[in-house]
Amino acid sequence: MIQIAVMGHGVVGSGVVEVFQKNYKSIRRKIGDDVQITRILDLRDFPGCGYEDKFTKNFEDIVSDPQISIVAEVMGGLHPAFEFVKECLERGKSVVSSNKELVAQKGAELLELARCNHVNFFFEASVGGGIPIIRPLHQCLAANEIDEIAGILNGTTNFILTKMIREQMEFSHALALAQQLGYAERDPSADVQGLDACRKICILASLAFGRHVYPQDVPTQGIEGVEPQDVAYAEDWGGVIKLIGRAKRLENGKLDVCVGPMFLSGDSQLASVDDVFNGILVRGDATGDVVFYGKGAGKLPTASAVVADIIDAAKASDTCSTLYWRDTGEAIVEDAQTVSCARYVRLEGTDCAHWQRAQELLQVQKRLYRGGEPPEQRAYITHPLSGNAVSQAREQLGQMGIQMLSCMDVLDD
């Protein structure tokens, strides 16, 4: 019999037990062996819970139990999850995790440790909840060189932006509604500041390009600064604003990785990904664009991804060698100042005489319009501009009394 421990009995952890119980028969058939969750680690008490006897507050009960061969880490946070996972791998247990912070910060180290100990470290649930993305990326698309990944990776911010687009809500009202509906946490900063999306694009980029991309190297912008006016300009342009995590292979071997609100053409498959849904576009050299869509969070979707990893870990005879990336110590993320792309900019200035010069500085491609636009505001789509060029233009415009109120990337088709 295969014995499993679950570390953490919060939303995802209790979901893992629930999915396991509900679909036990088919899970057992797929594993081809008897299988049981025998231990659950949590510091809290769960009196009256149907499986109270399985709980422990002591990590040693899990790591020292030679019968337990697979551990699901669904605690979240970096510490002590990292220390616990490390020790489990060192003691020859496979670990499956839904913890995006852990994988984004410590992925290379934990994968190397798993490899050395001939066990597996799986993390399908860390990105996209129940949407299959980690395994398709490293397995089904294995014959491709991945050129680019772009995704709507955070359901909370996508819900907020959808409300701003469809109902012309202000950001603060949409956030309050998201909190009321339970989509946003009381402290929503990790979501709205783009940190959650950043961790996820780091995981996808590391896997697709084989080298560890750290969140701290990725320029990350949240959606707090997005205003209804920006939404209206996007509409005039024929598109929408979405919080996008993007990673793109550059010709010099480095990666353009960034997170921020971006302008998406209405034709983009990601443009119709609304509400709390996630959508992830993967561009392979052979397969072209492939898009994965579904609920990116939630108890049962995430738990089902954890359980799918458990099934795979139970069946694996050795380390899955293709789910792997290294930390070479070199900087892999290109300096954003040197990367060019078309931009959306919204400007404010009182001296009309300067607009012509502003358009030249910004290499304007198209002016945008919206209803009720005050004479002192203008918005444009530029030709591709480097980060440096934008900074310089911002400064020169400032000297002319023109303020750059918004600047967002335009996602290439």
Place this chain on the structure above:
Amino acid sequence: MIQIAVMGHGVVGSGVVEVFQKNYKSIRRKIGDDVQITRILDLRDFPGCGYEDKFTKNFEDIVSDPQISIVAEVMGGLHPAFEFVKECLERGKSVVSSNKELVAQKGAELLELARCNHVNFFFEASVGGGIPIIRPLHQCLAANEIDEIAGILNGTTNFILTKMIREQMEFSHALALAQQLGYAERDPSADVQGLDACRKICILASLAFGRHVYPQDVPTQGIEGVEPQDVAYAEDWGGVIKLIGRAKRLENGKLDVCVGPMFLSGDSQLASVDDVFNGILVRGDATGDVVFYGKGAGKLPTASAVVADIIDAAKASDTCSTLYWRDTGEAIVEDAQTVSCARYVRLEGTDCAHWQRAQELLQVQKRLYRGGEPPEQRAYITHPLSGNAVSQAREQLGQMGIQMLSCMDVLDD
């Protein structure tokens, strides 16, 4: 060194060689061993081809070569592909195939044979071209009970319908355009009659529900009968017409499987899958709706899926036990006459006095309108009706002089 043979050097077969050569370094790294395509079976000559020395016209050169451990079958058609694949499996070679006809007709038998011989039979490329769907379905979604699958599985018909919807083309003109652009074959019947989509939904249903679903048991309707008027009525309803292959688990344990043009609400994620793209929705009990989108055909996308299977077969130490279904001999597909769903119907009748009775017979939910509608035509969306109820209504309406010109299922959300 792992030696591979490719059977068939048509569009997909030459693509397999191309992808293999192009991404050789990363494929080798992923397999972790040296790997070569050493034999290619084709009855034609390819003078001047860069790898002319690998060709053979004799299947024996492949099946009797103990050095060859993996065979890619990309010939298409049932015979002799079936006999060749069977013999390869019996001789202990893993087989990967892009052949949907073969898998839809012989899947259970070949999977059983692979299992007995401790080798693998993979077929990611048989559905959805380069879109990962077979592996996510049996692996990533393994912790789910699948409740339903619905997909736009044929790019040719989706291109034709997109032209009918966007440009109000007639079916015959759109088909001619598709042929001109190389999207439709000279004999387009397998596509436009729904046979290709039928084979693919059979493969997905067999895998998701564990029992072989045969194409001949699946009621299949093509798109030849779809008229611009139907497209216009769908627009009034707020939706579009798509050729859908659908498989749904019923409470009695049987499956509702069918292929035909259906009405889709504009909110459906499948409604925005246009042109030659495919989209497949999988509804799991834990994960909810997950959608996979991409190019469902084409040389390199399909070839890359074949090569991904080759990589997996090269790494596998034994049979992949979860990619499996059985033929129990029992009928698994429910009689379509007993299955209920809402329908779109378009009627023609000269005696206005009968419309009220027609609406009662059809349990009408909503009348649809379109520009230029002649007084003798009407279209409705009905409440859920069984196939039997539709047949009876059709007969009774006929007696009243009302003809049912169109009838299509409305896909549930």
